[in-house]
Every structure is written in C-alpha cells, then in structure tokens.
Amino acid sequence: DGGITQSPKYLFRKEGQNVTLSCEQNLNHDAMYWYRQDPGQGLRLIYYSQIVNDFQKGDIAEGYSVSREKKESFPLTVTSAQKNPTAFYLCASTDWGALGSPLHFGNGTRLTVT
Amino acid sequence: AQSVTQLGSHVSVSEGALVLLRCNYSSSVPPYLFWYVQYPNQGLQLLLKYTTGATLVKGINGFEAEFKKSETSFHLTKPSAHMSDAAEYFCAVSKYGNKLVFGAGTILRVKS
Numbered sequence: 001d002g003g004i005t006q007s008p009k010y011l012f013r014k015e016g017q018n019v020t021l022s023c024e025q026n027l028n029h030d031a032m033y034w035y036r037q038d039p040g041q042g043l044r045l046i047y048y049s050q051i052v053n054d055f056q057k058g059d060i061a062e063g064y065s066v067s068r069e070k071k072e073s074f075p076l077t078v079t080s081a082q083k084n085p086t087a088f089y090l091c092a093s094t095d096w097g098a099l100g101s102p103l104h105f106g107n108g109t110r111l112t113v114t
Numbered sequence: 115a116q117s118v119t120q121l122g123s124h125v126s127v128s129e130g131a132l133v134l135l136r137c138n139y140s141s142s143v144p145p146y147l148f149w150y151v152q153y154p155n156q157g158l159q160l161l162l163k164y165t166t167g168a169t170l171v172k173g174i175n176g177f178e179a180e181f182k183k184s185e186t187s188f189h190l191t192k193p194s195a196h197m198s199d200a201a202e203y204f205c206a207v208s209k210y211g212n213k214l215v216f217g218a219g220t221i222l223r224v225k226s
Binding site: 035042044045088090099100106 | 156157159166204214216217219
C-alpha cells in the first residue's frame with residue numbers, strides 16, 4: 001500500500017542534542033512538507049519541498065533543517081538552536097502539479113526533549 | 115495572507131445529535147478548502163475537500179460541508195453523531211500551489 005512512513009513514533013532526547021526525524025513516501029509525490037503540531041495551535045509549516053534538491057522555509061523554520069536528496073525522502077533535523085522542540089511532528093506529501101490536491105499525512109513522530 | 119478560523123476549540127454533542135463544526139476563511143481569491151480528522155497520536159486523514167463546482171461537498175463517514183462564498187464559510191456537518199466521531203477536526207485552505215494553512219482545530223466530544 002502506498003503511504004507515508006515516519007519513524008520513530010516516539011523520540012526522546014536531551015537538551016542540546018540534534019535529532020533527525022525520518023519521513024519516507026512511496027506515493028510518487030513531488031512535494032513534501034513538515035508541520036509541527038502543538039495543542040490548541042493547529043499545524044504550523046516548518047519546511048516544504050516541491051522538487052528534489054530544493055526546499056523552502058515555512059512559517060517556523062528557525063532551529064530546523066531539512067534535505068531532499070531523493071524524491072521519496074525528506075528528513076527533518078531539529079537542532080539545538082530550536083528553543084522549544086518538544087512537539088508532535090507531521091510529515092505530508094502531495095502532487096504539487098495538481099491544484100487542490102490534498103495532503104497525505106504520516107502518523108507523526110512525538111519528540112520529547114528534556 | 116490566508117487565514118482560517120475555527121469557532122470553538124471544543125464541541126460536545128450527544129450520540130445521535132447533529133454535529134456542526136464551524137470554519138471561516140479569509141482569502142482574496144476563491145480558495146481550495148479541506149476538512150481533516152485526527153485521532154489521538156495519529157496523522158491527519160482527509161474527510162472532504164472543495165475545489166470547484168458543487169458547493170455542497172460530501173465526504174467520508176457521513177460528513178458533509180457547504181462552501182458559502184458570501185459568508186466565507188465552510189462548516190462541517192453530520193446529521194447524527196456516533197461515538198467513533200470523537201476526534202480533533204481541522205479546517206484548511208490553500209491558494210498557491212498546495213501549501214495548506216490550518217485552523218487551530220476543534221475537539222469533538224460525543225456523549226453517550
């Protein structure tokens with residue numbers, strides 16, 4: 001079955017450490033996205049990528065970095081510069097060329113930094 | 115800039131009662147509109163979407179939504195709530211490409 005796989009589901013890190021969240025899709029979608037979810041704040045866009053080797057900052061990119069070396073993969077690194085990294089992180093993908101195409105989401109990674 | 119407002123962070127209904135979740139958007143051009151549902155510790159699942167054409171959109175699990183341009187609204191309804199409908203619901207809008215802007219979400223509680 002086609003879909004988006006995020007791993008791990010739960011991640012625990014000490015403050016000051018960088019951590020990388022994995023996102024892989026087999027939907028053959030061009031565009032991939034990373035959102036952060038906090039209670040009562042909805043989803044906020046961190047980074048997105050429309051094509052391999054290219055990506056753009058979203059609304060809350062500070063303290064995060066991404067890469068897009070393969071169409072299927074869009075890993076997110078939460079750096080030590082991110083002041084409040086504990087959150088639920090969601091990866092999504094869509095067919096960028098089809099206007100109004102919905103996002104397909106993975107099941108998320110819950111990151112806890114202490 | 116686009117924005118989405120969901121009225122009511124929490125909505126509580128009795129099983130069998132009407133479900134109404136409100137969503138208003140701001141957009142200078144006709145938008146694409148979506149409703150998603152999220153169960154605890156899971157990703158978002160598409161309920162329905164409005165792109166063009168008929169303004170009453172039917173989705174999965176008996177939900178539907180009506181696009182009203184004059185009111186800039188896209189409210190989600192279901193005639194009869196079921197316990198399994200308890201979840202968080204998000205309204206979203208996109209204009210340029212497929213970059214979605216989400217509302218803050220509404221948590222639906224269904225009482226037996």
